[in-house]
Amino acid sequence: xxxxxxxxxxxxxxxxxxxxxxxxxxxxxxxxxxxxxxxxxxxxxxxxxxxxxxxxxxxxxxxxxxxxxxxxxxxxxxxxxxxxxxxxxxxxxxxxxxxxxxxxxxxxxxxxxxxxxxxxxxxxxxxxxxxxxxxxxxxxxxxxxxxxxxxxxxxxxxxxxxxxxxxxxxxxxxxxx
Amino acid sequence: xxxxxxxxxxxxxxxxxxxxxxxxxxxxxxxxxxxxxxxxxxxxxxxxxxxxxxxxxxxxxxxxxxxxxxxxxxxxxxxxxxxxxxxxxxxxxxxxxxxxxxxxxxxxxxxxxxxxxxxxx
Numbered sequence: 001x002x003x004x005x006x007x008x009x010x011x012x013x014x015x016x017x018x019x020x021x022x023x024x025x026x027x028x029x030x031x032x033x034x035x036x037x038x039x040x041x042x043x044x045x046x047x048x049x050x051x052x053x054x055x056x057x058x059x060x061x062x063x064x065x066x067x068x069x070x071x072x073x074x075x076x077x078x079x080x081x082x083x084x085x086x087x088x089x090x091x092x093x094x095x096x097x098x099x100x101x102x103x104x105x106x107x108x109x110x111x112x113x114x115x116x117x118x119x120x121x122x123x124x125x126x127x128x129x130x131x132x133x134x135x136x137x138x139x140x141x142x143x144x145x146x147x148x149x150x151x152x153x154x155x156x157x158x159x160x161x162x163x164x165x166x167x168x169x170x171x172x173x174x175x176x177x
Numbered sequence: 178x179x180x181x182x183x184x185x186x187x188x189x190x191x192x193x194x195x196x197x198x199x200x201x202x203x204x205x206x207x208x209x210x211x212x213x214x215x216x217x218x219x220x221x222x223x224x225x226x227x228x229x230x231x232x233x234x235x236x237x238x239x240x241x242x243x244x245x246x247x248x249x250x251x252x253x254x255x256x257x258x259x260x261x262x263x264x265x266x267x268x269x270x271x272x273x274x275x276x277x278x279x280x281x282x283x284x285x286x287x288x289x290x291x292x293x294x295x296x297x298x
Contacts, residue, residue: 049239146196
């Protein structure tokens, strides 16, 4: 029988490496894609994913069983993304154009699909908190409450951020279309 | 009860996630069937949500060698117990069995044994 994420986290908290491997297999791709969409760099996304998963291993006993495992997981991933930006020495700044690093040394994932690139580039034009709320909501499929838990802001702020983020992304995509 | 367009704003925003209750979804369906403006807003929201999801889902998954790295890192460092667990672990090291302390506090002061008399009940 498939174990719930909450049950796996309880076992991980008790030091069960088999449960951790299962949790990794279930969520690593999801976490990596989230980090990649935010950081737009495969190596830094891999580092952030690794840090996220190790934090899950080390902190699973702190997961509150009545919370949402996905919100908890994405919350850790979001903080690791912020750490990655901080290590780079600056916060991501919304830009009207793609970042120079993306155009100077394109990675295969950036070149594969024009449509995908358009959306990701448009996303990169938005402030970090708007990128975050759009990805957590429409990629992570988190509820208002879960996004609030993952980001540590009130539900009202989440609603407001998503409202403005949807409009900003639509404008950015329209400008590139 | 007639639902106002403003009441639908957040429900429409989260409609694509599948996280609404049955009643909330029904309210969106009923309202958008009769309101062209909200129907258009719902269509725009669904398209935008699909675009974000497709873009992210089509990204490659985690590198294959990452799994071994992460599992090795986990094997090298045991999970950290939470703060309460840590406090209890420390208490267990310095105190006799907690149950025994509760039932017989004199275990904390063995030198007082025999000198203190129990309070008559």
